[in-house]
Amino acid sequence: MGLRRECFATAPHSFGRNRQKKMTIDxxxxxxxxxxRAERSLGGGEERIxxxxxxxxxxxxxRFAQLFEEGTFQExxxxxxxxxxxxxxxxxxxxxxxxxTGVGQVNGRSVAxxxxxxxxxGGALGQRHAKKICDxxxxxxxxxxxxxxxxxxxGARIQEGVDALSGYGQVFYRNVALSGLVPQIAVIAGSCAGGAAYSPALMDFLIMTRDNASMFICGPQVIKAATGVETTMEEIGSAxxxxxxxxxxxxxxxxxxHAIELVHELLSYLPANNLDNPPHMPAENINLEPDPVMDTLVPEDPKGMMDMMPVIQRIVDDGKFLEVHQQFATNLIVGFARVDGIVVGVIANQPKVKAGTLDIDASDKGARFIRFCNAxxxxxxxxVDVPGFLPGVQQEQGGIIRHGAKMLFAYCAATVPKITVIVRKAYxxxxxxxxxxxxxxxxxxxxxxxxxxxxxxDGAANVLYRREIEAAEDKAAKRAELVKEYHDQFASPYMAASRGMITDVIEPSTTRSNVSLALRSTLMKSETRPPKKHGLIPL
Amino acid sequence: MKKLKITVEGKAYEVTVERMDDSDGSPASAPLAAPAPAQQAAPVKRADSSPRPPIKAGSITSPMAGVVLSVQVADGDEVEQEQLLLVLEAMKMENQIIAPAPSKVAKVHVKAGESVAEGQVLVELE
Structure with missing residues (x-):
């Protein structure tokens, strides 16, 4: 800003009709x-600040001063x-x-x-407020x-009535227009209620501050009035x-x-738009050293509890992993990292929670993340360490079929490089x-x-050897024997590998280098599919 | 403050109602004494019961249907954070159910060999 003002004051304005006049600005x-400017910068005044x-x-x-590099924000x-x-x-x-509203620099890149x-x-949205956002x-x-x-x-500035309402509509329309075109990050740093909550909901990532923010469609009072159920803000609208x-x-x-820090961190993995590459920082040399610790992460007992997080942290650079949706559907882990400098989106089962099964929420979480990465x-x-989809009446009635289908849909529709490591169960x-x-x-x-x-x-033996088990004198012993037989023969990577479904069976210690090499060779991947309006992901 | 007339089973009651400050759940000032008959009408029926089961704070519920393989704690035990409470066999895994915080075991609801449903209370902590 300072620079610009100086230019105005000293530039030799020697053009135009008044050439002979000395043109120093009044x-x-x-x-x-x-x-x-000073008045406007004070917002609602010192008392309110x-x-x-x-x-x-x-x-x-x-907040903006923290978000943008100093002096780069153009309001x-x-x-x-x-x-x-x-x-x-x-x-x-x-x-x-x-x-x-405006544009500034974050880490050397322009961000609006x-x-x-x-x-x-109260930050209420009126017609001009909305127009500024839309512009x-x-x-x-x-x-x-x-x-x-x-x-x-x-929320809406009530005095402006339908103009305010229309303003929200115009913002939503643009949220959708921007979706998949540029990354959209929402910070919920205060109240965000009713219709207003749908603008962040249409964006890619939502960051919410713990103490001062709330987000909900109908608050506790409205819920009480409409349904008689008593609830609290903590239960429905808190972070x-x-x-x-x-x-x-x-x-x-x-x-x-911290919220602004998270925006910075998130942006450090994202391209500016869908035609741009993510900010890869390829290491000059790919690290080919084996990591013997990786050989120790799977428990001997196949039924034993295992934590997937150390596996992720040992594959990615410096163990730095930005986990997305850390508190939600924790049986699936998703997030961003780099491997020898190449940005990746990681999707991993977490056997520590619900045995790593895929359920409704985990499927939604995974599919959404996969689609973001692909866009x-x-x-x-x-x-992969997944024993199956979570069995249960709630899951079936809740539509695990259509939710689980989102995972399948998202992966099949993704044309970005796709690298899979099967760590343990894959059923x-x-x-x-x-x-x-x-x-x-x-x-x-x-x-x-x-x-x-x-x-x-267990399940396979029951189906395949039902008659043999029933005919046996000691049914339990026969059953156990056949279960073991099946497990030894089929519960390995080699049945799938013998049919060409696996690129290679690798020592866990070589996972990092194998993944890194695969990422380098897939970096220029291009896959074209026939054009269409859009696929129909089972929402 | 508002005066309302409420009719319950044909009987009319006059009550004074005061809006409570819902930020901390405490009334803005001391509640006013209601006229005697109004007190009889006090228990207001909820229009609709909440669909969620009333889970008490400190209840450890089963994350999925399975069989309890072993129980590692007994009523009255003091447990540390992340201490193993019981092992639940489900989905080809021996799932460890751990204490979310340092606490005391109020009651163990299951025993080894028992089948449990998703959401069933396994252990109550206090």
């Missing part, structure tokens, strides 16, 4: 501009006024109509965004810039509920500063759903501990 004009700080929160401008529409002439609103001044200013009329969204779409939305608003129960939110931040050219690394339909060769995986590695089979030995 100082009072500059002073007037500075005064206006103090209140925000007392809550332990930041103002809209402070749009600072001088915009609201458009309401009813209910005495015509006498009210709402600087910038309660929202800060808005931050609602709670100090100005900068259109710019992000045209220029291919990631979009960051910091939500902190009381914990949105991240852990409903899965609406992907990250919980301790405070505003933004991020290779997929899938780590039945869930084996297919974890990016088997048949789902178009480019490379499938299996550890010698892998068990790839149509079903578990």
């Amino acid at each position: 100082k009072t004009l500059l002073e007037d501009l500075q005064k206006r 103090k209140k925000v700080h007392a809550k332990g929160a930041m103002t809209a401008r402070e 749009w529409g600072m001088h915009v006024e609201h458009a309401c002439h009813d209910f005495g609103m015509e006498k009210k001044v709402l600087p910038g109509d309660g929202v800060v 965004g808005f931050a609602q200013d709670f100090t100005i009329g 900068v969204m259109d710019y992000a779409a045209d220029c291919g810039l990631p979009f960051v939305a910091i939500n902190d608003s009381g 914990a509920a949105n991240a852990g129960i409903s899965g609406n939110v992907h990250f919980v931040a301790e405070n505003d500063a 933004f050219n991020i290779p997929l690394l899938t780590l 039945g339909g869930s084996y297919l759903a974890m990016c088997s060769r048949d789902m178009g995986a480019d490379v499938v590695f299996a550890w010698p501990t892998a068990e790839i089979a149509v079903m578990g030995a």
